[in-house]
Amino acid sequence: MKRALAVGLVSAQFVLLAALAFLPHGSLWPVTVVVAVASAALCLAGAVLAVLGVVGLGPALTASPVPREHAPLVTTGVYGLMRSPIYAGLIAGALGLALIGASVWHLVAWVALLLLLAGKARWEERMLVAEHPDYAAYGAHIGRFLPAVGRLRSPR
Template sequence: MSDPAATTPPFRLHPAAAWALVGAQFVFLLLLGFLPWGALWSRGVGTIVLGLALVALGVGIALAAGAGLGRTLTPSPIPKADGQLVTSGVFALVRHPIYSGLLVLGLGLVVIGASVLHLIAWVALLSVLMAKSRFEERMLADQYPDYAAYAARVGRLVPKVGRIRT
């Protein structure tokens, strides 16, 4: 009798669902940039500087991660068939540093925007990126035998937070 797990086909996210997640991510990022400002807190010079610093940090993290992926980079959560598992650079700190960078960027826009709508859009962005990362990880685990060990030692979006227990 054969092992049923050995015959289970690898998980594949439908391309339309993958691109819907990408689209939702960009919609929430655009909303964060263009929603009307609120008055949840004072938007003085210090607040604007903090917000811009977070935006710059988020962009820097995302760009470093994109450069680290090289030709493996794709906006879709579906990994490239000929890609490589990258575990060095910012990927040694978190498994999804592009998503981390987008969340830090978005947090900067929340600080500047100071509205409930900004907070809601950021939480929605977090939800989309969490879903996207979970689907992506299932496919990465199927594609790369070393992924489980990597996920056990490296956090999902924040260093040491969200490691997958094997």
Template sequence: MSDKSKGSVLVAAQFVLLALLVELPHGSLWFVSDVVGAVSVAVLMMGLFVALLGIVSLGNSLTATPVPKREAVLRTTGMYTLVRHPIYSGLILIGLSMMILSASVWGIVLCAALIAVLSYKSRFEEKLLLAKYPGYAAYASRVGRLVPFVGRLRI
């Protein structure tokens, strides 16, 4: 399977998982009070904000798959000073907000699957970035993968 095909499968998987989280019927693992709803909305807004800032920071290097464009430049400013994959971080926060609202075992399972897919996708992308950009290893040793200060590359 080519890198582009693998990247497309990973993108499709993340969106299927997000769609399932959105459409998931409510469970009864915990009571979804107004406070829980407000926390969920706050996490959702934070996720949208982080993902949007990641998209804006990428500029014309943005691509639909984790395979970098031929003409792309390495971005290490904006949200990329905090985490190497802010769009994925934002999607995880969005998934967490949906899980909170679902109050179900399936919400937890789907959110865990989303985190697993995005974690795998980030590692796949990083192999490509390490090959493309000589400065990526040094950058990755300073900046966390999906959470600030967590998952720095050991060189």
């Protein structure tokens, strides 16, 4: 069951990212130079953040939200700033795509991706707390997608 849910979540994530990239452009707002530059900056920052997250995980990296057994808990590098930098990078890059897309459907796809990744992160964190006793204390000090935002409640 856990494996099927993981595959479903990852598949839905890729479908939403593809939708953001390939939906027809809209006219919800004018795509000015400022919007184009902001979009490019968000896409670039998101890509850099996601790559730093991938590289930072090292042997703990998996495409699935289900953590690798006996993989080390990574709390340094970009993981010292936020718990889910890969997801944060995807959210930022997807926002850039939604900005340049300028349609209601782009916004809907971005919000759906945001909600999906937030739920996926929460599920993943429950498994990480079970796998790593130190994760709860780490999560109490480090934000989920942004530094200091979305910290876990302090362990009792």
